[in-house]
Amino acid sequence: MSSRAGPAIGLFGGSFNPAHAGHRHVADAGLRELQLDQVWWLVSPQNPLKPAQPSPYDRAKSIASMDLPYAMKISHVESDLNTRYTIDLIKRLQEQQPFARFVLLMGSDNLAQLPRWKDWQGIMRRVPVAIIARPGDPVRARLGRVARHMADHRIPERFAHTLKDTSAPAWTYLTLPFNSLSSSALRAAER
Numbered sequence: 001m002s003s004r005a006g007p008a009i010g011l012f013g014g015s016f017n018p019a020h021a022g023h024r025h026v027a028d029a030g031l032r033e034l035q036l037d038q039v040w041w042l043v044s045p046q047n048p049l050k051p052a053q054p055s056p057y058d059r060a061k062s063i064a065s066m067d068l069p070y071a072m073k074i075s076h077v078e079s080d081l082n083t084r085y086t087i088d089l090i091k092r093l094q095e096q097q098p099f100a101r102f103v104l105l106m107g108s109d110n111l112a113q114l115p116r117w118k119d120w121q122g123i124m125r126r127v128p129v130a131i132i133a134r135p136g137d138p139v140r141a142r143l144g145r146v147a148r149h150m151a152d153h154r155i156p157e158r159f160a161h162t163l164k165d166t167s168a169p170a171w172t173y174l175t176l177p178f179n180s181l182s183s184s185a186l187r188a189a190e191r
């Protein structure tokens with residue numbers, strides 16, 4: 001690690017419609033397993049692959065109600081920068097904070113979906129990525145296109161704490177005990 005290395009920051013993007021304990025499980029893994037200094041809950045203004053979402057400021061209220069530790073913060077930087085695609089956000093953040101060590105956090109459903117994201121290979125070249133196992137189809141995610149393509153760059157789970165100091169491309173897959181919550185299940189229960 002360079003002596004000029006800045007804080008290790010987990011970028012945890014989501015729709016959070018609403019936020020729930022499954023999200024907290026991912027953010028906690030960022031602090032505990034990955035030993036990041038901070039985790040930013042990035043409220044996506046509009047996931048390009050999802051139907052229209054309520055206002056990000058309304059969705060953020062459900063995050064705020066969770067009483068987050070000091071090392072976690074809620075961020076509207078995607079609204080402020082007017083970015084919608086993760087690659088564009090990462091480029092802007094890396095310009096703004098060249099010494100920060102950004103790590104992208106996501107659940108395993110998003111690993112399976114990653115090939116549909118704008119310039120996903122560019123994302124992998126720019127930031128280390130941590131995948132947190134999620135019930136559903138984790139085997140497909142683990143053995144899917146991204147995992148095969150990036151097999152040589154995978155860090156074993158027992159070395160996950162080194163991910164933040166590893167140059168991209170690098171990724172790890174955390175097989176923590178599952179958390180089975182989802183926003184869609186919560187929305188369905190409310191109807």
Ligand SMILES: Nc1ncnc2c1ncn2[C@@H]1O[C@H](COP(=O)(O)OP(=O)(O)OP(=O)(O)O)[C@@H](O)[C@H]1O
Pocket residue numbers: 013014015016017021022023025026105106107108109110132133134135179180181182183184185
């Ligand atoms: N229970 C969970 N375990 C692991 N990762 C999760 C869990 N719930 C959400 N995530 C991850 O958190 C990020 C944000 O997810 P999102 O806000 O879309 O919630 P969601 O529960 O997946 O929503 P929906 O059910 O509406 O698709 C994604 O990377 C997703 O994979």
Ligand SMILES: O=C(O)c1ccc[n+]([C@@H]2O[C@H](COP(=O)([O-])O)[C@@H](O)[C@H]2O)c1
Pocket residue numbers: 012013014015016042044046047048049050084085086087110116117118
């Ligand atoms: O960049 C993309 O093409 C892209 C496509 C789909 C989702 N994302 C991002 O993935 C993150 C998780 O989204 P979601 O809706 O699954 O919570 C959020 O930060 C989105 O902006 C990004």
